[in-house]
Amino acid sequence: MNLKYKKKYNRLKRCVKNCVVENSSVGDVLCFLQAELAAGREERMYLIERLMFHEGLERNPLPRNNFMGDGDEALFKKKIGTRNKSTTLMQKKKNSMFPINLNNLLVHSLGEIIPVNPNFHCAYWIYPVGYVATRIYAHPKDPRKKCVFTCKILNNAGIPQFQIIPDNDLDSVFFGETASACHEGLLKAIQQSLKDSVKLSFDVKGELFFGLSNIKIQSLIKGDPGFKFCANFRGFDIHRETNLFEDQDPSLCFEALQLLINNSLRAKEK
Incomplete structure (x- = not known):
């Protein structure tokens, strides 16, 4: 045993x-x-x-006729296969423009306009589904560090879902039904990280943070075939929420935020 x-x-x-x-x-x-x-x-x-x-x-400058269809080909070739081929070629030509470098913003995909759903546009803004951009800003848990944020616009059962995703902290994803709700969540997280050491006054500018106010992006959106069918859209208001240049706005620019934090700390010490 x-x-x-x-x-x-x-x-x-x-x-x-x-x-x-x-x-x-x-x-x-x-x-x-x-x-x-x-x-x-x-x-x-x-x-x-x-x-x-x-x-x-920027190695891919914007062609002047990116969104012009092949008119002659459409007139003489009525077959569905030819139209599909033309659409595919135009889509490839459109995708070849990306990513687009817009200083502090890198747009990876413009997405697609859904004109039949009024939830994806309003009087002043259009929200293309599949829009993806990245931006460098302050980390929500450590505002002194830079972080790459991915901004996305998704279709959540017919309702737009905006997302701001920190690159190195996937547990801190900010999402909502509006761009401003996401941006407000990010700014609140930054303020909470600073605690009582500094009190900052931020202006919520969701569409600007996503890059939808950029003139080049608005020009590309206007070139989308679904743009003219957005019934509630009146036109981009370029004067909305643009009291500061982006590189001077602490709610959009990392360097401007650091300057504001430093100035606030100095004022508190005095």
């Missing part, structure tokens, strides 16, 4: 030893992957920042 239990004991001992060695190996792999992930995030931050702020980096 003792020999039987001894064999079981040795077998269990080997199993435990193998588990310990395996867990140690898995821990080493996880540490390595975490280091690789951190390095990848830093590299991505560097590349995006360089892309946004380096002068003359």
Whole structure:
């Protein structure tokens, strides 16, 4: 009997030893992957920042006739297959323009206008479904650090869903049915991170944070075939929410926010 239990004991001992060695190996792999992930995030931050702020980096200037259909071809070729081919070519031509560098904003996809649904446009703004842009701003948990935010407009069962996603903190996603709701959530998180050390007065500017107020983006939206069918849309109001230049607005620009924080701290010390 003792020999039987001894064999079981040795077998269990080997199993435990193998588990310990395996867990140690898995821990080493996880540490390595975490280091690789951190390095990848830093590299991505560097590349995006360089892309946004380096002068003359736009290698795909906007063609003048990006949204003009092939008129002659449409007149002479009535077949559905030809029309589909023309649409595909135009879509490829449209996609080749992206990403578009707009100083502190990088637009990856313009998306598609849904004119039949009034939820995706109002009197002054149009919200294309599938719109994706990235912007550098302050991290919501540490406003002194830069963070790349991905701004998205999605279709949530016929209702627009706006998202602001921090690149290195997927647990802190800001979303809502309006762009301003997302932007307000981000600004509140930044204020909470600063706690009582500094009290900042922010102006919520959701559409500006998403880049929808940019003249180039508005021009591309006007070129979408569904633009003229947006019944409630009256026209982009370029004077709305533009009291400051973007690079001077602390609710949009990282550098302007840091300047505001520093000035507020100095004023508090006095």
